[in-house]
Amino acid sequence: MITRLLVANRGEIARRVFATCRTLGVETVAVHSDADADAPFVAEADQAVHLPGNTPVETYLRLDAVLDAARRSGADTVHPGYGFLAENADFAAAVTDAGLTWVGPSAMAIAAMGDKLAAKELLADAGVPMLPSWTDAEQVTGFPVLVKATAGGGGRGMRVVRGAAGLAEAVAGARREAAAAFGDGTVFIERYVEGGRHVEVQIVGDRHGTVLALGERDCSIQRRHQKIVEEAPAIVGPQLRARLHAAAVAAGRAVDYVGAGTVEFLLAPDGTFHFLEMNTRLQVEHPVTEAVTGLDLVRLQLLVAEGEPLPLAATPPVEGHAIEVRLCAEDPAQGFRPAAGTLHRFTIPGVTGEFTPTRGLRLDSGVLDGSPVGVHYDSMLAKVIAWAPTRADAARTLAGALARAELHGVTTNRDLLVRVLRSQEFGAVDVDTGFLDRHAGLFAPLLPAAQLPLAALAAALASAAARRAAAPLLAGIPSGWRNVPAFPQATRYTGPDGEIEVRYRLDRAGRLAEWSVRAVREASTRTAVAPTAGDGPEDGPPALALVEATPERVVLDVGGVRRAYRVHEVGSEIFVDGPDGAASLVELPRFPLPGVELAAGSLLAPLPGAVARVHVEVGQRVAAGDLLLTLEAMKLEHPVLAPTDGVVTELPAPARGQVDTGAVLAVVTPVEEAS
Incomplete structure (x- = not known):
């Protein structure tokens, strides 16, 4: 009987496991790095053990440190979560050798599936269809190919190569990335299928010889070979579904699989499918399977770990449809560049449950309001899952909740996810692993450029209301009214497209008399003046009236239509959520101090990190x-790329050196200036 369980992981997966443990009366133990000391998963555990350091190699990947934490806390069971040591056969063996219960398959099964090349050979003998692969780049017979890490998963260490010229660098880059993520830089090369769908089957096995398929998931929409949208069930015919399930069960039986695992396949456009890999752990996307089956997969894991038989004898029936998105701290428009900072507000409306199976909208999050988002770990902040009777309803519910979410302080992929879910192609199930490559329009922000002036005006009016509310004298004067009302108020912001200036004037009754928003240092401006009755030209801007302005809410009447804006101010940062989308603005000082002028052509670090190679x-x-x-x-x-033709005149950041956001990485001087 499991009484005290240590989760050898962090973030939302640790919170997910803890949630099931609480329902079963199992005590919980967290391990954490320096950076995670104040994280929500640490606060929720009954006990927590500090692992000194920040990088995964210093902390969560240290087998000895995690085992020592189990000993010191009195844990009798270890759950590996996913990532880090979850698929490390040595770790599984060490846990059982220490007399602890291991929640997962045997070390033998992990070793067999952990080496992807050995797994392909083993499962090919079991009748599972395979793609051709090579370990030597010189042996590759055709392109395109995919370079893959033999250890780990999550898309790390993967590179698509379409010609021989780029193969050597792709192999080298994949090795470095795999070594950093998994501690193992071994890679191999596999034929790449264009237009394929990523379909995987959830399996579970017990110690009594039963291996079952619990349904399949479609995880085709990916960035950098990492899934960002997953759904269950996959849209496939009954005969293909049966073959997929049978192949997955055969893979599990080939290694006497115990616990929850996933067998991943690539479904080609012609209907054939090929084995990709087997993940010997719980998957990030397991909530969609829980939603359509009603099963708690973590509970099944713990039950099997205790030696009990599975409580079901066949594949369970599926009800409705579930879709999950991975909400990540990254900028899709900048090549999915990770973002760091403080998450000042994290609110998703309509959530009906967290971390355990629920119908409706589920949130599995590793963060809360005020959580710091660092650069040491994966960029995923949370998973949001919607269940509905139909696929269309699930997509609509999920897109609506994301669009109304307040995500302040860190750039996220929210807008991209909403556009994917609302796209005609997704609705028609016209998806494959190259979906995002084909649809560049999905990377545009939800807020149209034409609506930014209204959001900026709302920010300025809310800030004025906040200052008025804090004023100790003359509290009855309308916010924004000036002693010389002929001259407007003016505020400058840094916005998504550069610097803008907002000007507005209120009359003595507090009504908006005029307003304008213009781009600074650019020829184009967006200007509007609120006409009074009878004096506005027929083809002029629509009448705009101020209905309400408080520090947190501004309501504008635009041509007879009321539009409400939620405003959240943190220092000089102002976050505006409106009916068309969200905007993040930084108020500029009225009288800026002189700063250090950077050399022309300076390339700055977009976030903290290490210079891997020069x-x-x-x-x-x-x-x-x-x-x-x-x-x-x-x-x-x-990658940091040259912005123009020129000469490298400075390289202040050395290889392997740590840099902060804004540090100068290189200076490229245009050829005519350098000569």
């Missing part, structure tokens, strides 16, 4: 788009 030298000529150096953050490599 590819050029000072004095070297480069062309626009050439790779200058590689920045490593959030367990991924991010």
Whole structure:
């Protein structure tokens, strides 16, 4: 009987496991790095053990430190979660050798599936269809191919290569990324299927010889070979579904599988499918299977770990449809560049449950209001899952909740997710692993550029209301009214497209008399004046009236239609959520202090990280788009490219050196200036 369980993981997966443990009366133990000391999962555990350091290698990947934490806390069971040591056969063996209960398959099964090349050979003998693969780049017979890490998962260490010229660098880059994420840089090469769908089958096995398929999921919409939208059931015919389930069960039986696992397949456009890998752990996307089956997969894991038989004898029936999205701290428009900072507000409306199976809208989150988002770990903040009787209803519910969410302080992929869920192609199930590559329009922000002036005006009016509310004298004067009312108020912001200036004037009754928003240092301006009755030109701007202005809410009447804006101010940052989308603005000081002027052509670090490699030298000529150096953050490599043709005149950041946001990484001087 499990009495005290340690989760050898962090974030939302630790909270997920703790939630089931609480329902079963099992005590919980967390392990945490320095950076995670104040994280929600640590606060929710009954006990917590500190792992000194920040990087995964220093903390969550240290087998000895995690085992010592189990000993010191008196835990009798270890749950590996996913990632880190979850698929480390040595860790599983060490846990059982220490006399502890291991929640997962045997070390033998993990080892067999952990080496993806060995797994392909083993399962091919069991009749599971395979793609051709190579370990030597010289042996590759055709393109395109996919370079893959033999250990780990989550898309790390993967590179698509379409010609021989790029193969060597892709292999080298995949090795570095895999070594950083998993501690193992071994890679292999596999044929890449264009237009394929990523379909996986959830399996579960017990110690009494039963292995069952619990249904399948479609995880085709991906970025950087990492899933961001998953759904269950997959839209496939009954015969194909039966073959997928049978192949997955055969894979599980080939290694005497015990616990929850996932067998992943690539479904080709012609209807054939091929084995990709087997994940010997719980998957990020397991909530969609829980939603349509009603099963608690963590509870099943614990039941099996205690030696009990599975409480079901066949694949359970599926009811309705569930869709999950991974909400990540990253900027899709900048090549999914990770974002760091403080999450000032994290609110998703309509949530009906968290971390355990629920109908409606489920939230599995690793963060709360005020959580810091660092660069040491994966960029995922939360998973949001919607269940509904139909796929269309699930997509609509999920998109609506995300669109109304308040996500302040850190750039996220929310707008992209909403556009995917609302796209005609997604609705028609016209999806494959290249979906995002084909639909560049999905990367546009939800807030149209034409609506930014209204959001900026709302920000200015809310700030004025806040100042008025805090004023100790003359509290009855309308917010924004001036002693010389002929001159407007003026506020400047840094917005998504650069610097803008908002001007507005209120009359003595507090009505909006005029307003304008213009781009600073640009020729184009967006200007509007609120006409009074009878004096506005027929083809002029629509009448705009101020209905309400408080520090947190502004209501504008635009041409007879009321539009409400929620405003959240944190220091100089102002976050505006309106009917068309969200905007993040930074108020600029009225009288800025002189600053340090950067050299022209300076390339700045977009977030903290380590300089993994420097590819050029000072004095070297480069062309626009050439790779200058590689920045490593959030367990991924991010290329820094030359913005123009020129000469590298400075490289202040050394290889393997740590840099902060805004640090100068390189300076590229245009050729005519350098000569």
